[in-house]
Amino acid sequence: MQRQQVELSAELVKDRQNEHLPRVAASGRYAYLGGLVAYTPHAWLQNPEQVAVPASPHAVRVGLEADWEVYTGGRLKNQIASQVANEVLETERLTLTASDVRLRVATAYLDVQRNREYRALTANNVKESERRLVQIRSLYKNGVVLRSDLLRAELQLSQQKLLLIEIGNTLILTTQRLNILLGAPEDQAHQLAALSPPPAALGASYPDYLGQAQAQAPELRVAGLQTRLS
Template identity: 30%
Template sequence: MISSLIKRTFFFLAVLFNTFGYAQEISKDSVFLSLDDVWSKAEIFSKELKVQHLKAEIGKENILDAKNKRLPSLDFDASYGKLSNIPVFVNGINNSAEFIPLEDHSVYDASVSAYFNIYAGGASKTAIKTTEATKEFLEHIEEETSDQLHLEVIQYYVSLQRSYQYENLVKQNIKQNTERVRLIEQLFKNGVVLKSDFLRAKLQLAKLQTQLVTIKNDLVIVTQALNILVGNEDDTLLIPSDTIQTKDIAIDKNYETFVSEMLSESPLEKMAEKQIELSELKTVALKADKLPKIGFFGSYTYSYPQIKLYPYEQAPYLLGVAGIKLSYDISALYYDKHKEKAAEIAVEQQKLAKENVDDNLRKQVKTAYSRFKEDVIKIEVAEENIQSAQENYRIVKQTYFNQLSLLTDLIDADTQQLEAHFELINNQIAAKVHYYQLLKISGKL
């Protein structure tokens, strides 16, 4: 009962301390952001996500283009020219030629032709299936990009939380050390302690002040990165509105369930499956090229002069023709032989690549799952360590100023207390990152 009460009191004070620390940073230009807010804004302003979205849109247009190719093809040609006099070498090329007189030197024609494919070995259907599979592949890339963006946002967001937490802790420790230096200086002036104690206390204070500078720079860097993701000005002050506590996250599934979800939901898994499908469709397309092609054709031509049919006439004429056309590329039998073999090997390659993706994803699930469980235990231990470190510092501080312990003991106790708080923060952040990594890998982020 007493232990439970102490823990609840500790959490209440921790939350109160965090809120107070953030309040010190608030200005009229501050922007409060929850993790969901950052996710929503990052999806709007992410240039990488926009690029992938446009690629997916191109994929949709390619499908419509492939379907349009099933329509009849129509061609129109027209020409106009002038004929020269026609020399005829009656007595050989070494002698003068006689010229055939032409009443009209003009020549012109206009024609319309059409072709409608009846059968081409299934090439059109295969082309449509290929563009559809490509579009789906691009959509999976977009989904993976979105999930990766979410995970990147999480990492920056918790880094921002950590920097604020570190800053607050170090500021409080500097205040505590400043008061300690003042007390030790008085003891030194009264001849109670050595000058070395006074100098060592000042050195410890200087280290903390230097550490605070580093933390502030880290805060500036992560703030800029997060501002870029959400479309703000680089220097906009961001205040995380979510707590750093891990009470809102928990794993209620076993490892096998996460692996099962990963195999069915992960965008990387879907991308690997589509790669196999695209390789198989390439093999089908190559086989289709070896099959005969059948189609209706027709043309209608208006020409002048009439020189296609005898007797010739210096007059315009119309000629129409329609029928069915059969074509067969015999050379494809030996030209595409090695292409087909390479395509079949590519299918096996993609199947092995998918197995490799499965293996890597399973390892990632195992790692994130195990680390999260580990982080939960570390958080409980860190909470107890903070209580022990605080009590130890209180005792050593009292004994030092009663001349019963050394300053090094007091500094060590102070450092241990600060490091215990840092360790708790790091474990809480690690738990959040591993939790969201697990969701991302299993396609649930």
């Protein structure tokens, strides 16, 4: 949709530029006049005989018109400049839309990656709690620990298992959202690579990131173009 708007803006720029060109119109007409006769003035008093017209019966007419506005007070120039700025604005909006889609994909990717790591960590905690619960039950049978200690360990294990189920459901939803953004089937699994920032990004400072964002952010360019057009 946004790409079609960019193409429309480009066509409007061409239309405004074509208004500088002269408008030329050509026309032509042909006619055949047959069976014409004429009378010599006052010849009817002497000889009322009709006299044939000696002229050619063919009639041809050709016309050419040209219209060119020599000066319009800068109106066309301003219209062209405004339309060019509008075309650039639509292009920046297209870039902003593409950047927004990439940002959503990256966010969904990070959500999937985070939930996978969280699920693996919680699964390890569940295994550790199960092992510890076995030990506490053995100690409880031997009278080493109290029943409250046993109940506390069982409650902790139950909470961790519920958390593991919740993380699994969240992972399913985030994977579906990532697949929708990528145009893939909702139940498709992804083999996500480990996150490793590029070396160049590790050496940059906050002012560098801020300057890069201000120079390349589509939102700022769109806002500036909207200010120019207003």
